[in-house]
Amino acid sequence: MSACAGKVSGRFDRTSVHQFDCFLLYLSVSDAQCVVQNVSHAYYYSAISPNCNTWALRFVSTGDSSRLIAHFILGQLAANNFCKVYEGSDDQGKLAGTLEGGGLSFPVFVESSSAYISCVTNLTSESVSFFIQQFTSCGDDVADIPYKLLSPMFPSYYPNYAGCVWRFQMNSSRTLVFQFSTSYTENCCDFLYFKNEAGKVDKFSGRLWSFDYTVTATNLTVLFVTDYSGASTGFSATNENGTVSVSFLIWRYLAPSPAVIQRDVQNKLNVTCLFDADLLISSSKISTQIGFDEIFAKKAGTLDVALNLFSNEYFNESLPREVIVPNYIFAKLKLDEISAADDYFIVQLEACWATRNENSDSLPSYQIVQSGCVVPPSGGEAADAKTLIRNYESNFATFKLMSFVWTNFTDAEQFIYIHCDVTVCHNSTGQCPGQVT
Structure with missing residues (x-):
């Protein structure tokens, strides 16, 4: 076993029997480059050490699904750090997406049973938990509001290896209010993500009682991803139109005049209105008094x-x-x-x-x-x-x-x-x- 000396960075399901060569379970460490050469499994979990300047993984799924999902289940990369996820066995494949640093990152979908992950982590000072797995698709494309958002098989336990995507596509920016009557997921490993077109990401897990989640978006992606280790009853949320707050200044500007009076009136009016989010708003001529x-x-x-x-x-x-x-x-x-x-x-x-x-x-x-x-x-x-x-x-x-x-x-x-x-x-x-x- 002396040839396998190194730093352990991987963790596998303790209930499973794995017959891999030892280099699959250990990281080779040299010049602060932490590289896992190959992993073949239905999923893979690893803590990326803050000692690594770069980190890479070549992953091949042994499961039934030909699609993968990669995300951080714990911790965040520092700003200007990232993990690029490619389809295939190296960085010459199609770029599936990037797990960005400096905040919550949205999971990346890989339309392939194999993936190559290349990370720059030289600024990250905390351990970041990376996870990649196969998944079964679910979800919906949503155009009509209101809409009821339910985890698979709710109120029964949701399945493992789920990757449910709901895509809300509106004609214009709306404020959407998701009214959750319940939300109960495995705290460590099963997550509900929200992301709008501006890149704002929010993430929920664990047991949450009745609450409202409000987001403004034209295109909103909702993702529910579960791992292999456990399940709960999931969530139920009713989506309603919110309101749009519109503030604008009406100002008719007139050039300075030496005259004592004038009949062209200069108006300056601050207006704030609340409208139902599905209304189209236009302004019309305002009679001055x-x-x-x-x-x-x-x-x-x-x-x-x-x-x-x-x-x-x-x-x-x-x-x-x-x-x-x-x-x-x-x-x-x-x-x-x-x-x-x-x-x-x-x-x-x-x-x-x-x-x-x-x-x-x-x-x-x-x-x-x-x-x-x-x-x-x-x-x-x-x-x-x-x-x-x-x-x-x-x-x-x-x-x-x-x-x-x-x-x-x-x-x-x-x-x-x-x-x-x-x-x-x-x-x-x-x-x-x-x-x-």
């Missing part, structure tokens, strides 16, 4: 003049507190409580302007009427942004004005207060001045 206070400005004297605001040209619908920019505001200034005998009074609208608060002298201000005439449009305003409808004609005067927002003020600061200077003339002698042209 600004705050607006209805104003009744009166000037005391022997006569009272009321300023009322309306939403239509017939002056019969009061203006709401909020208007959509640039909808028109219709204003009417009228003598209050004028009798038929006083029908000679003429309202003469001399000046009107708007401010952002009740103080008529505050800034900024927007001029509407000056010297009895509409102030000409400026700053790219439309020609009909301000129009005098009636003035110097009867006991009321009217005008219309496109609504606007104040430049460089927030939505909460958007208020319009309208102020007017009015002259009232008694035209019983026909001497009141006419409309200024």
Whole structure:
């Protein structure tokens, strides 16, 4: 037996009788290279020592299945370490997959009865337990939700050498909630894996009571793999659509302007919504609104003049507190409580302007009427942004004005207060001045 001296790194089922040459059970150790030349069996388990810089295994299954599955049942490789798994007897075969380091690795399927495993482990400081075995396929391709996820033969004991794969394929990203009523597997050796398209891997084993597992994915792979040594009742989980949380910012950007007012509104709105995961979401045009206070400005004297605001040209619908920019505001200034005998009074609208608060002298201000005439449009305003409808004609005067927002003020600061200077003339002698042209 002296020719077999070396470091033991393999472990076989104690209940089985193995007739192998001794080099199959021992690792040859030289220059920190830990190599198992050949193993023929239905499965193989080995602890990869942290003393190894590299590690390799050539495995041939003696079982009935022509498919293999390789994974770590204990421990993790360090980041930038890995095990490449090839079909066939060497690294010239087709690469079946890679067991990545730096976190949980998802098992690799080998579409062959033989496999070659080549590992780089120079950064790994803990022993990592590697396992390869034959398996019997089971599982399903899932397109419809909800779906009930069951271990084979549930609630009876699941079989050994199982490799069940469920592939969930959705049209778009969804949040899936797996509601487990029970999950009972052999803690050491039988595992339930979840992996989404982003590479996020989660792994469960042992006895777990009722719990929920939530994952967001477009394509989700669920794998249940069992070894040879024991079995339990397995798991039962109902899958439901979760919810999708959508957060977005609606922002209409406007370039800075030297003008006092503007009618293009800058919006900034943060929105978060929860939707059922199977809904398609689209955004549509949002009508912008600004705050607006209805104003009744009166000037005391022997006569009272009321300023009322309306939403239509017939002056019969009061203006709401909020208007959509640039909808028109219709204003009417009228003598209050004028009798038929006083029908000679003429309202003469001399000046009107708007401010952002009740103080008529505050800034900024927007001029509407000056010297009895509409102030000409400026700053790219439309020609009909301000129009005098009636003035110097009867006991009321009217005008219309496109609504606007104040430049460089927030939505909460958007208020319009309208102020007017009015002259009232008694035209019983026909001497009141006419409309200024």
